[in-house]
Amino acid sequence: MALSASAHGAAPITARMTPSPLIAQAASGAAPPGSASAPGKTPDAPASPTPGAADPPSDQAAACKDTKSALGGLGCELRAALGAQSAALVMHGELVTDLTIPRSEALAARLTRVVAGALGARVHSGAVPRGAAELTARSARRFVYLELRLTRHALEVSADVYEPARGFWARVRAEASEPKAHAFATRPIDAELRSFLPSLPLVASAPLKVPSPEAEVVALACGDLDGDQAPELAVVGRGAIQVGRVRGGRFVASASRPWRALSPLAPAPLREPIGSARIQSGLLDVGSSDRARGLRLNPDLSPRLTLAAPIPWPGHGCVNLYEHWLGREEVACAPEDDSISLPGYDHRGDTLAGARLVDAEGRLRSFRALRGASTRRADLKSERGTASVPEVGAQLTMGDLDGDGVPEIVASLPTRVAKDDALVVYSWREPSPPKERLRLPAPGGVRAVTACPAEATQRGVVVAAVGSELWLFQ
Structure with a gap:
């Protein structure tokens, strides 16, 4: 806004x-x-x-621009880009930022819950390195991996949808799977996001x-x-x-x-x-x-x-x-x-x-x-x-x-x-x-x-x- x-x-x-x-x-x-x-x-x-x-954007994400908070808007835009992911597990990596954020994990966790709710998916608690994501999601049909970056102006989210490698040896070899879908969204920092930062x-x-x-x-x-x-x-x-x-x-x-x-x-x-x-x-x-x-x-x-x-x-x-x-x-x-x-x-x-x-x-x-x-x-x-x-x-x-x-x-x-x-x-x-x-x-x-x-x-x-x-x- x-x-x-x-x-x-x-x-x-x-x-x-x-x-x-x-x-x-x-x-x-x-x-x-x-x-x-x-x-x-x-x-x-x-x-x-x-x-x-x-003219402002005419895609589905345009409807999210002015009616949501930053976190809610990110969830709305990712849902518009990726569609429903009811069988997916949503997880996030470490929040990347140059700012001092004492509650960085709390911010990442809240965003992950918001995105999972928007996608109709389940949420995984705690940050997961990308290399461990497939093993963490081995029981899920697919997973959504969020890469988070906070700048002085905005919160940026890159979301990739994967299907975990099937089979014991595939997981042991850590074969990298290609994302089935990708989306990116960014929102300016608002008071909800700023509540995680020093006053x-x-x-x-x-x-x-x-x-x-x-x-x-x-x-x-x-x-x-x-x-x-x-x-x-x-x-x-x-x-x-x-x-x-x-x-x-x-x-x-x-x-x-x-x-x-x-x-x-x-x-x-x-x-x-x-x-x-x-x-x-x-x-x-x-x-x-x-x-x-x-x-x-x-x-x-x-x-x-x-x-x-x-x-x-x-x-x-x-x-x-x-x-x-x-x-x-x-x-x-x-x-x-x-x-x-x-x-x-x-x-x-x-x-x-x-x-x-x-x-x-x-x-x-x-x-x-x-x-x-x-x-x-x-x-x-x-x-x-x-x-x-x-x-x-x-x-x-x-x-x-x-x-x-x-x-x-x-x-x-x-x-x-x-x-x-x-x-x-x-x-x-x-x-x-x-x-x-x-x-x-x-x-x-x-x-x-x-x-x-x-x-x-x-x-x-x-x-x-x-x-x-x-x-x-x-």
Whole structure:
């Protein structure tokens, strides 16, 4: 699963460890991987949606991508590739990794149980060297051998289906049998996987400050847009949309497109625009009160479809604008999207945020927030209940910054004096109310914010548009 931010901004946290891929590309001097088009080479006329461009995979495994935890998704994808293996015995080798994992065998054992359950097979306890696998499975009609590798970004599984050698002398000679089927699956690290790793304390560091590529930023979003397992940053300005990474102390765009090529102006733009953006399933949803329609864009920022309502709600659906207010209830942004699972609000607002996170038990959770402009209060909702954060500004985002499956809410202060602005970080561990964790000065005024997801050994990166700069908290 991708994290994103809403209209106005705010920002969270993290400590200095291994640089995030969002920033680490700076050291190499190479262009960010997955570049789709060169900045500046954009059409001057509104483009028509191109549904065929960058289509997501159409095989059976595609259905597993966005509805499962990492472990559940791996089991789903291997089942889609290998089919049912009801007579098989599933076993695993040693987990290969460069990371420090005190509970590596527990992680491998849980994954093996999940895969065996997905295949309808039996599970063997404990790691088995490949050379001993056939002897271990001698009483089974077939066995599935899992080779596991954990990187800083993802868990990779290679699965081979074998039929054990038959006969005493065949086993004595250890004749190697060829696999009858092979499959490979990989999933980004989520909170369930991270529960097997050392915890990441939530602390703050001095931000990296780079010039903003857009003079007036209305929204930011962060996530893996091109499928290379490293996040990209989407910067939505009043004039253009850019996607890229930070290299050498500046933002380097891999794709750029002016708004005039995507949507006409709204009939009555707001003086202070409301914008929102999110990266999800390798696509970018964007909307702004400046523009007549919201859009779903491919990685090269070509339009894929028009959203059902102009403002995307990160982690959820889309909402309409009523004069200068956001709607109380959202609709599915597109026919193929999931139905809305959380109840709506009884009031309208001027800022929204949301996230879909996998918790430490592997359950997919939904969270969202709406700020009432008159109350200056962020009202939070989840499947389990409600809460609120009083006295927040018009910059708001949600995400899991330390990778524990518990959402953080990041809000600016309700001040009109830019030099007094700050970013306040709260954690919402239900059923307790949100608890303030950090307060980060942001003189210059926060205009937009997004949170990049945490990885195995590093906390999430928070990117905020502050004045004329982008601030990255790594």
